[in-house]
Amino acid sequence: MPTLILSDGSRHTIPEGRPIAESLRIIAAKSGAVAVKTGDAMLDLYTPAPVEGEFTLVTKESPESLELLRHSVSHIMADAVMRLFPKVKLAIGPAIENGFYYDFDMEQKLIPEDLARIEEEMRRIVKENAIFRRFEMPRAEALARVRAEGQTYKAELIEGLEGDTVSFYESGKFTDVCRGPHLARAGFAGAFKLLNIAGAYWRGDEKNAMLQRIYGTAFWNETALKAHLAQVEEAKKRDHRILGKQLELFHLTDVVGPGLVLWMPKGSIVRMELENWIRRELLSRGYDVVYTPHIGRLGMYRTSGHFPYYQDSQYPPLIDRETMKQLADEKCSCGELCNRMEKGEVDGYLLKPMNCPHHIQIYKASQHSYRDLPVRLAEFGTVYRFEQSGELGGMVRVRGFTQDDAHLFCTPEQLEGEIASCVELTKLVLETLGLTDVVVRVSLRGPESGKYVGSAENWARAEENLRHVVKNIGMPYTEVVGEAAFYGPKIDFIVRDCIGRQWQLGTVQVDYNLPERFGLEYIGADNAPHQPVMVHRAPFGSLERFVGILIEHYAGAFPLWLAPEQVRVLPISEGQAEYAQGVLKGLRAAGLRAEIAPANEKIGAKIRQATMDKVPYMVVVGAREAEQGQVALRHRTQGDLGAMKPEELVERLKREIAEKK
RNA sequence: GCCAGCGUGGCUCAACGGUAGAGCGCCGCUUUCGUAAAGCGGAUGUUGUGGGUUCAAAUCCCACCGCUGGCUCCA
Numbered sequence A: 001m002p003t004l005i006l007s008d009g010s011r012h013t014i015p016e017g018r019p020i021a022e023s024l025r026i027i028a029a030k031s032g033a034v035a036v037k038t039g040d041a042m043l044d045l046y047t048p049a050p051v052e053g054e055f056t057l058v059t060k061e062s063p064e065s066l067e068l069l070r071h072s073v074s075h076i077m078a079d080a081v082m083r084l085f086p087k088v089k090l091a092i093g094p095a096i097e098n099g100f101y102y103d104f105d106m107e108q109k110l111i112p113e114d115l116a117r118i119e120e121e122m123r124r125i126v127k128e129n130a131i132f133r134r135f136e137m138p139r140a141e142a143l144a145r146v147r148a149e150g151q152t153y154k155a156e157l158i159e160g161l162e163g164d165t166v167s168f169y170e171s172g173k174f175t176d177v178c179r180g181p182h183l184a185r186a187g188f189a190g191a192f193k194l195l196n197i198a199g200a201y202w203r204g205d206e207k208n209a210m211l212q213r214i215y216g217t218a219f220w221n222e223t224a225l226k227a228h229l230a231q232v233e234e235a236k237k238r239d240h241r242i243l244g245k246q247l248e249l250f251h252l253t254d255v256v257g258p259g260l261v262l263w264m265p266k267g268s269i270v271r272m273e274l275e276n277w278i279r280r281e282l283l284s285r286g287y288d289v290v291y292t293p294h295i296g297r298l299g300m301y302r303t304s305g306h307f308p309y310y311q312d313s314q315y316p317p318l319i320d321r322e323t324m325k326q327l328a329d330e331k332c333s334c335g336e337l338c339n340r341m342e343k344g345e346v347d348g349y350l351l352k353p354m355n356c357p358h359h360i361q362i363y364k365a366s367q368h369s370y371r372d373l374p375v376r377l378a379e380f381g382t383v384y385r386f387e388q389s390g391e392l393g394g395m396v397r398v399r400g401f402t403q404d405d406a407h408l409f410c411t412p413e414q415l416e417g418e419i420a421s422c423v424e425l426t427k428l429v430l431e432t433l434g435l436t437d438v439v440v441r442v443s444l445r446g447p448e449s450g451k452y453v454g455s456a457e458n459w460a461r462a463e464e465n466l467r468h469v470v471k472n473i474g475m476p477y478t479e480v481v482g483e484a485a486f487y488g489p490k491i492d493f494i495v496r497d498c499i500g501r502q503w504q505l506g507t508v509q510v511d512y513n514l515p516e517r518f519g520l521e522y523i524g525a526d527n528a529p530h531q532p533v534m535v536h537r538a539p540f541g542s543l544e545r546f547v548g549i550l551i552e553h554y555a556g557a558f559p560l561w562l563a564p565e566q567v568r569v570l571p572i573s574e575g576q577a578e579y580a581q582g583v584l585k586g587l588r589a590a591g592l593r594a595e596i597a598p599a600n601e602k603i604g605a606k607i608r609q610a611t612m613d614k615v616p617y618m619v620v621v622g623a624r625e626a627e628q629g630q631v632a633l634r635h636r637t638q639g640d641l642g643a644m645k646p647e648e649l650v651e652r653l654k655r656e657i658a659e660k661k
Numbered sequence B: 001g002c003c004a005g006c007g008u009g010g011c012u013c014a015a016c017g018g019u020a021g022a023g024c025g026c027c028g029c030u031u032u033c034g035u036a037a038a039g040c041g042g043a044u045g046u047u048g049u050g051g052g053u054u055c056a057a058a059u060c061c062c063a064c065c066g067c068u069g070g071c072u073c074c075a
Helices: A020-030 A063-084 A112-128 A139-148 A152-159 A222-236 A240-246 A265-284 A298-304 A321-329 A334-343 A356-364 A412-432 A456-471 A513-517 A543-553 A574-589 A603-612 A623-628 A646-659
Strands: A003-005 A011-013 A035-038 A041-044 A056-058 A099-105 A133-138 A165-171 A174-177 A191-201 A210-219 A250-252 A261-263 A295-297 A349-351 A375-384 A400-410 A439-444 A477-481 A490-496 A502-511 A533-538 A567-571 A594-596 A617-621 A631-635 A639-644
Touching (some): A035 A063, A056 A063, A063 A099, A133 A139, A261 A265, A265 A400, A265 A543, A298 A356, A356 A375, A400 A412, A412 A490, A502 A513, A567 A574, A567 A603, A574 A594, A574 A623, A603 A617
Antiparallel strands (some): A133 A165, A165 A174, A295 A349, A375 A400, A400 A533, A439 A490
């Protein structure tokens, strides 16, 4: 009798003359598996399996089983939506990281209350327990079928598919074009919840129709679902927008303008500490510090290519009064004004969207020998970008932000070494702060040629340089086409916020193009002029976004060196007021950021307040301490740490600050 | 920018056509207290802005502004 070998080593005899798929299904079902895998391909239990091969069972414990579940639940949801709103056109409905979505094109606007109705319908479908039956048909036939059903998006999908046949899944009366795999039956659907409704352009392109997207999530059981939802709720409490308000770190108001951050005193401390730290690191690495203005002439940005390449995400140019008046007299329209500015007939100033053109002018201000290179110009440079209103959010997506920017000008031979040390610095930043959930992305040029400046050779060289470095940094990375800056490819460091969204922080970018456009030079050993290569880099990315992410990372409880208030002195009663003031003065004199709790509260209340304010250390001073010239130390999470001399305390805290822990 | 939802004292929320309210915070007084909330009293709102419907609007309608979640773009 034939024997099937599963990759767990178990051997299974199969009755002769029966399809192998059926045997696999029986084996899988017996073991509680929901699918089987051969190589990278997951096969559901009703899909014909290849006759030979090694099979792994996919159980409910494996992460990919959740993907399968969620994909199937998204189909069940689509089925439910179609039952409730028969005219709906289906777009796509994949499983995503923590759940699934499905996009619909329908007349009726979905409202949150509809979700409950849809869920109810879904439960009915689950109860019906139909088999997810896979079948295939030739392309032309498939196309005719979906067209007859009026499913125009599905037709578009089929047109884009490779291969001669198209697979469908049918469960009950619902059929969908789908690659699979799926649950064996709708009844296995487990626990699910629909979460929210959102708009989404068909294929993500704003020229296309706006579809209605329903997001949801699913787990194998109620407990896991509840745990996940609770975890999401918990994560929301770390949201930097909430903590930023509670802890008075920053403020946003439409009086100043959307996306324009006001750093409050406490938030400013965090930023200042980060700036001071990194500035010392830069100086020790041979960087020079520079300062440049916030605006620059249009001509400079025409040379750099920011204007017009980057035009859409800039605040409109500033024009002086005289010119404006003159143009008004000429009855110049706005459209015409734009044209004339693009042509360079009208001058103006731009709020700087990037610091590089200014730094380039500093480089150009003096002659450079190959002996001077690399020149590394660093600045906490504030830039302004007119982001689309719908994109703004808290500190992580704003219209004015400060980059810990620097531009390195070096010889081609020095380039890879410079890139590598920038990457090292970025890693140091992330490691020091314990940001470990970081993804490295190599962002390359995409096919749209209109978005980029420079020659194909320059791009190829730059991409080669980056790949070469990134291979040696010991971090896994992915390459993404179409994510490059307009002047060059880059290595990006991407982290997640409290609700799982990914944000780019640090970046290292190679640029052969701006040196060319600005005609940069250095004199080589051969006594002839050569063109330097530029590296743009920012280990934090932007201080706004970085601090926003950091607030969430620490849940507002900053380590001692970053804490806006490091110590709070808590007198037990008025009797120790004078002694407590002395302790406070001593701490401040030692360079610690210390405050004193307001009088007229019991010690318990003072402790509670300081803990909620996330002050790392409290020193309790009562009659006992005053008498012995001591302080009783308390940590916000570790509790009472015992009594000690103020000098001991200072030494202890200074050590902790130096360690940045 | 587009789709959807939401804007009520400093904060979190209630009132959902009929006199805007609670908790926390804030201010004052009493209490001076030993490791996560002392007691009493008080002030605080042109309900985001502007129009409209109505005898009457926080509540219904329209426009704008802002925020939140997505789509697209980026640090």
